[in-house]
Amino acid sequence: xxxxxxxxxxxxxxxxxxxxxxxxxxxxxxxxxxxxxxxxxxxxxxxxxxxxxxxxxxxxxxxxxxxxxxxxxxxxxxxxxxxxxxxxxxxxxxxxxxxxxxxxxxxxxxxxxxxxxxxxxxxxxxxxxxxxxxxxxxxxxxxxxxxxxxxxxxxxxxxxxxxxxxxxxxxxxxxxxxxxxxxxxxxxxxxxxxxxxxxxxxxxxxxxxxxxxxxxxxxxxxxxxxxxxxxxxxxxxxxxxxxxxxxxxxxxxxxxxxxxxxxxxxxxxxxxxxxxxxxxxxxxxxxxxxxxxxxxxxxxxxxxxxxxxxxxxxxxxxxxxxxxxxxxxxxxxxxxxxxxxxxxx
Amino acid sequence: xxxxxxxxxxxxxxxxxxxxxxxxxxxxxxxxxxxxxxxxxxxxxxxxxxxxxxxxxxxxxxxxxxxxxxxxxxxxxxxxxxxxxxxxxxxxxxxxxxxxxxxxxxxxxxxxxxxxxxxxxxxxxxxxxxxxxxxxxxxxxxxxxxxxxxxxxxxxxxxxxxxxxxxxxxxxxxxxxxxxxxxxxxxxxxxxxxxxxxxxxxxxxxxxxxxxxxxxxxxxxxxxxxxxxxxxxxxxxxxxxxxxxxxxxxxxxxxxxxxxxxxxxxxxxxxxxxxxxxxxx
Amino acid sequence: xxxxxxxxxxxxxxxxxxxxxxxxxxxxxxxxxxxxxxxxxxxxxxxxxxxxxxxxxxxxxxxxxxxxxxxxxxxxxxxxxxxxxxxxxxxxxxxxxxxxxxxxxxxxxxxxxxxxxxxxxxxxxxxxxxxxxxxxxxxxxxxxxxxxxxxxxxxxxxxxxxxxxxxxxxxxxxxxxxxxxxxxxxxxxxxxxxxxxxxxxxxxxxxxxxxxxxxxxxxxxxxxxxxxxxxxxxxxxxxxxxxxxxxxxxxxxxxxxxxxxxxxxxxxxxxxxxxxxxxxxxxxxxxxxxxxxxxxxxxxxxxxxxxxxxxxxxxxxxxxxxxxxxxxxxxxxxx
Numbered sequence: 001x002x003x004x005x006x007x008x009x010x011x012x013x014x015x016x017x018x019x020x021x022x023x024x025x026x027x028x029x030x031x032x033x034x035x036x037x038x039x040x041x042x043x044x045x046x047x048x049x050x051x052x053x054x055x056x057x058x059x060x061x062x063x064x065x066x067x068x069x070x071x072x073x074x075x076x077x078x079x080x081x082x083x084x085x086x087x088x089x090x091x092x093x094x095x096x097x098x099x100x101x102x103x104x105x106x107x108x109x110x111x112x113x114x115x116x117x118x119x120x121x122x123x124x125x126x127x128x129x130x131x132x133x134x135x136x137x138x139x140x141x142x143x144x145x146x147x148x149x150x151x152x153x154x155x156x157x158x159x160x161x162x163x164x165x166x167x168x169x170x171x172x173x174x175x176x177x178x179x180x181x182x183x184x185x186x187x188x189x190x191x192x193x194x195x196x197x198x199x200x201x202x203x204x205x206x207x208x209x210x211x212x213x214x215x216x217x218x219x220x221x222x223x224x225x226x227x228x229x230x231x232x233x234x235x236x237x238x239x240x241x242x243x244x245x246x247x248x249x250x251x252x253x254x255x256x257x258x259x260x261x262x263x264x265x266x267x268x269x270x271x272x273x274x275x276x277x278x279x280x281x282x283x284x285x286x287x288x289x290x291x292x293x294x295x296x297x298x299x300x301x302x303x304x305x306x307x308x309x310x311x312x313x314x315x316x317x318x319x320x321x322x323x324x325x326x327x328x329x330x331x332x333x334x335x336x337x338x339x340x341x342x343x344x345x
Numbered sequence: 346x347x348x349x350x351x352x353x354x355x356x357x358x359x360x361x362x363x364x365x366x367x368x369x370x371x372x373x374x375x376x377x378x379x380x381x382x383x384x385x386x387x388x389x390x391x392x393x394x395x396x397x398x399x400x401x402x403x404x405x406x407x408x409x410x411x412x413x414x415x416x417x418x419x420x421x422x423x424x425x426x427x428x429x430x431x432x433x434x435x436x437x438x439x440x441x442x443x444x445x446x447x448x449x450x451x452x453x454x455x456x457x458x459x460x461x462x463x464x465x466x467x468x469x470x471x472x473x474x475x476x477x478x479x480x481x482x483x484x485x486x487x488x489x490x491x492x493x494x495x496x497x498x499x500x501x502x503x504x505x506x507x508x509x510x511x512x513x514x515x516x517x518x519x520x521x522x523x524x525x526x527x528x529x530x531x532x533x534x535x536x537x538x539x540x541x542x543x544x545x546x547x548x549x550x551x552x553x554x555x556x557x558x559x560x561x562x563x564x565x566x567x568x569x570x571x572x573x574x575x576x577x578x579x580x581x582x583x584x585x586x587x588x589x590x591x592x593x594x595x596x597x598x599x600x601x602x603x604x605x606x607x608x609x610x611x612x613x614x615x616x617x618x619x620x621x622x623x624x625x626x
Numbered sequence: 627x628x629x630x631x632x633x634x635x636x637x638x639x640x641x642x643x644x645x646x647x648x649x650x651x652x653x654x655x656x657x658x659x660x661x662x663x664x665x666x667x668x669x670x671x672x673x674x675x676x677x678x679x680x681x682x683x684x685x686x687x688x689x690x691x692x693x694x695x696x697x698x699x700x701x702x703x704x705x706x707x708x709x710x711x712x713x714x715x716x717x718x719x720x721x722x723x724x725x726x727x728x729x730x731x732x733x734x735x736x737x738x739x740x741x742x743x744x745x746x747x748x749x750x751x752x753x754x755x756x757x758x759x760x761x762x763x764x765x766x767x768x769x770x771x772x773x774x775x776x777x778x779x780x781x782x783x784x785x786x787x788x789x790x791x792x793x794x795x796x797x798x799x800x801x802x803x804x805x806x807x808x809x810x811x812x813x814x815x816x817x818x819x820x821x822x823x824x825x826x827x828x829x830x831x832x833x834x835x836x837x838x839x840x841x842x843x844x845x846x847x848x849x850x851x852x853x854x855x856x857x858x859x860x861x862x863x864x865x866x867x868x869x870x871x872x873x874x875x876x877x878x879x880x881x882x883x884x885x886x887x888x889x890x891x892x893x894x895x896x897x898x899x900x901x902x903x904x905x906x907x908x909x910x911x912x913x914x915x916x917x918x919x920x921x922x923x924x925x926x927x928x929x930x931x932x933x934x935x936x937x938x939x940x941x942x943x944x945x946x947x948x949x950x951x952x953x954x955x956x957x958x959x960x961x
Contacts, residue, residue: 062877
């Protein structure tokens, strides 16, 4: 574990470099064959307004309007999920808490499906994120109320209430899908939306997720000390002056907004919120001053990496992005459970 | 100055009454011991005094103002708390944990100043954990963890410190050291309210004892149970008499007075149901 | 003692499995899979006819069926052009959905609608049931077990398949002459288009579903584009049938024409259409089809149809690709 200041800073810088590397890779790679020199010229044109007539306009469209927003969205959606996982693990004092495990992602999904079903998604680009935020917030507050009594959170109650809420959300989504079958086009929209992924995302989506994630991150930085103190337990935190109820409420709102934004843009993607904060905590220790930026980078790297992986090797199959993260995350979750089992007993 | 008092305090949990009619006044520079059998409400009373719990009736006043209306940060500058449970599953260093005691004085992004660092070092010195400062708290023993929490409360530099069974998992030498430390704090002006199990230690070190238990008026009177209240409040000599020992601790003991301090010896349990001695002859 | 129980349990399991294996079909409602083409074969010129299911189960249809249950949209449509509706006891509930059906309102309300629920289907006491390869396999199993004559249709990839299906349905409902007329007419209309577009340069066409799907070869849509005198740009790039296509790939194909499904559910109120959505996507701005405003929305019910109504979709596309061609002289044909 890297505990001294220099290695902490080193790890952060390394993560940042990895983000940049993957970003570049993401822009270079895609099903359309665009040469490196073209890409370079396109960027020059975009930044310095120099005209280059050799490059077909459609290539510019692909780079600027498809690949670039896609990469940015992957970065911020991943970051958002990892940050929310970190916050939830702090709020509930449990390394098994994450947006997907606690039913928050499925709540956001349900909200989005409701928006599609009622036709609001065709009216405004903000309809889905808004409904996703409401769904995420409701699910999280229910889980929170059920699992916390007098400041203690029982792990089993927490996970089980997450399972229950998840099941409820998924059932409701299925219900809506069944109800929509008489309208074939809406049904198809719902089905393909729930599969998630980064296809077809535009700059509109970027403008939805970017401000929410960035402002969420900055607000969380303001709470980094309180996040540390919450880890000690409610009584300890209160005794050193933390307004636990208000802090928890703020954290709840911020993480719901971030999960809502992320799910509304890329669909339900699981396990990033579980795995990334946990690994980084093992590497960097529990102090949120470093964990917050580390999770920002780590989540971004994970999601973008998963997407690049899918597109490089499995381009033909319509494999949902969530499958890759689940394939890696689920075994990790089991491993965590086993480790915890010995600690608890 | 730190006037801390409570008036007609009553508390119940899930409709079950726990405490009733608690009226107390605390002065600076006193070492107060809360004693009573298990479940007599010592922890609850401490939490009420800190404003961590909301009473059903009555109020706790800190500096003349109802504690429920004050901000936690302000309360933390007046009262420090050493809770009973010390689960620390996260790998903070001892230094970082003690530094958390400075939280009420720092903004969200402020780093510790030299003065903060000095106070932290001093706190660690007083609790004899300086040699542990770089260790991760997950590697400490129960007793060491307790001292870390006490150090954190010291670093808080609050004029009042409330402790819930602070010496429960300590070796006897550390028990004595801790009690002596608290005593020296009260002698230099702090108020300390401590829940204690060990009657002898309580008698030795506390200036004032408060005994909690079910009031006589209720026992066997047929009236519905209405919670524990203050049975006795005064010097150890006044509180630890034979009747109280028998009634609230179920023990008989010789009360020995040495140099103005009392201690208990020959402690034996009170026989609950006195059977007639079988006739021998 | 535990080991003995385990052995006994395993033996019992093995016995049970072999029982199922050998007695399947007779005792258990499990049938050999058969693979690929599930279409029912029909033997016999006149009645009685023998229907041979792909599992090998045979039915004998003694006379033309008078209590027909049509459980699929395809058969609903084809039957609408062949038989007297009085011979139907039920049609599929989809026939009333405007987003899927080309014959909304054709079947009187007095004819039951089925949702594929087996008990209600059996209660109608049909003497012939039409199902498809995409029907619920549990329902099909039940029907096979219950001794009711069923006809399964399974190929839906080209007009040749549609003709074949029409022939099968006509054969088994004793409307062979009408069936041949239907096919002849369709063929005439197809030939009419073919002849007119024969020497014209085929534009590059992309069929695009906003959810990110297009079609490869060996599919009705691919054939429709080709018959209309166009070139399916996704044909060489995607696998057969309907497949996912990334936006990037679709754009890089630079189609001259884009054909999409027109929605039904909100067009009455003049709300947003998929056409507008695609036109407004900035990433597509440089695609020739968008630049020259050659994006067209064709009613989804025509494009999705696997019955005789499909010809409407083909004719519509042909007219869009080659506006100068003539429409087939309208002699009320397909209703």
